[in-house]
Amino acid sequence: MTPTSVSDASDMLRAVGLSVTAQRLAVYRAVVHLHHATADQICEQVRHEIGAVSRQAVYDALQTMRVHRIVRRFEPAGSSARYETRVDNHHHLICRQCGSMCDVDCAKGTAPCLHPVDDHGYFIDEAEVIYWGTCPDCTPN
Amino acid sequence: MTPTSVSDASDMLRAVGLSVTAQRLAVYRAVVHLHHATADQICEQVRHEIGAVSRQAVYDALQTMRVHRIVRRFEPAGSSARYETRVDNHHHLICRQCGSMCDVDCAKGTAPCLHPVDDHGYFIDEAEVIYWGTCPDCTPN
DNA sequence: TCAATATATTGACAGAGTCCAGATTAGTCG
DNA sequence: CGACTAATCTGGACTCTGTCAATATATTGA
Structure with missing residues (x-):
């Protein structure tokens, strides 16, 4: 698999008209990297990458990307929501x-x-x- | 649809080897009566019927009946769990x-x-x- | 660069469900 | 019938996801 570079992710964001922020980049890359991750796992991964994020920023980013159809969400019974980039x-x-x-x-x-x-x-x-x-x-x- | 009498419900419980309690009867009847109800709606309905129950008793009853396959549960994305008697x-x-x-x-x-x-x-x-x-x-x- | 706008942070809050310890009740056996 | 034992129920605290709202900060485009 091709590693996701920062520019891949920012191209993706720009392509759908979203402004590019460090948080969104890291969130998108986390979703690519961790398959079917929960918001919490994404949060952790983003913190590894850029040091800190608020939980809210992660939820916002995921929600925004979901609206723009570059991230998809599903909720298996008994689990919290999962995110993926296959749309x-x-x-x-x-x-x-x-x-x-x-x-x-x-x-x-x-x-x-x-x-x-x-x-x-x-x-x-x-x-x-x-x-x-x-x-x-x-x-x- | 045939109204569910108390004996229908207690027969159901006995049939799977569960002891019959007022709470379980009322919970089962609520699930029959309210299609695709949430635990909370079931709680309310049971309170209408027998005056009072603890939330925990409702969850326990639902869980027990689920294990015995006389109640089924599903969790649509964006909603809390739903219960039904069609198994x-x-x-x-x-x-x-x-x-x-x-x-x-x-x-x-x-x-x-x-x-x-x-x-x-x-x-x-x-x-x-x-x-x-x-x-x-x-x-x- | 600067202003206008979009994002991020923080902290409080809500809903759904679970855990625990003690009190109560149902079903069973003598 | 009465007592025993296991199963149930109660109440309250707690966790986990997720959202809201107000304030602070970063991004973008002229």
Whole structure:
């Protein structure tokens, strides 16, 4: 994997019209670096990188990037929110034992799997899928 | 829909080997009555019915019933946990505007849709699906 | 560089859920 | 029926995520 340079991250921010601050750069890079990280983990990582940030700045940055679609958030049951930089339609695979997570491509290819058996008249714009199970490391024998 | 009598609920509890208490009865009936209710809503409903309960008793009862598979819990992003008495494999449809929720049968019929494009070696036991969209009442025109 | 605007910091606060220790109650056995 | 023992319930403190609001600071563009 290509290491994310500062300029990659700032290009990303500029590309969507956001001003570039040290905090946002570090937050974006943390999200790239730590896959499926929680806000807390991102906070820690950012502090490693730039010394200090407020929790609020991290939440703000994540929220802003989310609105600009360069960061995505999901909330697995029993966990706090997770952030990722892969923003296309995809799903997640989570181990009930150790909590490890993998990305999975959308089950129906590029078209999102937006068609339930009965849509009850709803206009559906997203199908969020989480596959729960046991990862290879946690499977006995 | 058949109204849930006290004996329905106590039969349910006994059927899975749980002792029958006023609190559990009321909690179970509340979950039946209020579809997709939060713990807090259940608490209120139970208080209406039997006068008083501790929050803890409600959480304990829900947890116990969950373990015994007569109550199911799910946690839509941005909401606290929801409880329901329908325990077979099914999914949910949620309105982003008003938060209304519907049950949807499993997309693949009785067999759960347990097959992602790539399972990364995980043993999958559940596919949790939430369809996000706009309900008829919230759709303009 | 400077001003206007957007961000960041700080500290208080809220909601959901859990932990713990002691009191109470249900189910069981003699 | 009465007492025993395990299961439940109560109340209160506490943790963890996340948000709000006011003030201070940095970024951007002229």
